[in-house]
Amino acid sequence: MSKFYIPEIGDTIILTEDWNFTLHCEDRNLSLGAYLGYYKQHNLWVPDSVPRMRKIDYEVEYPSYDDYKRMGYERHQQALREAEHANTEYVKFWEDHKKWCIKCDKVGKEALSVTLKSGTVLSIDRIYIRKGAQEYSSISFFAKGLGTVNVYTGVFNPDRNAKALRFWAKLDDCNNITFKKS
Secondary structure, rough: OOHHHHHHHHOOEOOOOOOOEEEEEEEEOOOHHHHOOOEOOOOOEEOOOOOOOOOOOOOOOOOOOOOOHHHOHHHHHHHHHHHHHOHHHHHHHHHHHHHHHHHHHHHHEEEEEEOOOOEEEEEEEEOOOOOOHHHHHHEEEEEEOOOEEEEEOOOOOEEEOOOEEEEEEEEEHHHHOOEEOO
16 A cells, blocks of 8 residues: 655655656647657647758848837838848748748647656656646656757747756646655
């Protein structure tokens, strides 16, 4: 018979058996997704085998705020679009971006079935339980000692390195963890 255990934030556990769970495509799961060879595009996990879209440098000469006051909203919006369409690099970037998104949509997955191996060290980062909304009940963890990964955070954001891989799992999945306290 087991004892009931509710961890404190910061408690550390060690998996004593492989843990299978669903990794949902959400920003807080980016680092573990990167560790597993995926990056996030919209709400889909895309395998690293699909090259990432990179931002290019382009300059668009937008109308100023003074122009906005003089032109009014509708004319200013039209002037913004005209400035963008006048820049061939800007237009090409967005055409390429649209093609890339379509490619990602074809191979992407909303969620991944993943396994963390026995011996993995997990630190409890957050516990979220909400009465009447069990679908949101989850625990956030830091998986320690798995190494450093480069996390792709999107076309317009710089990549970042992550050492402790932060992620969350639904409470139903967390109830299947076999562990010992560290």
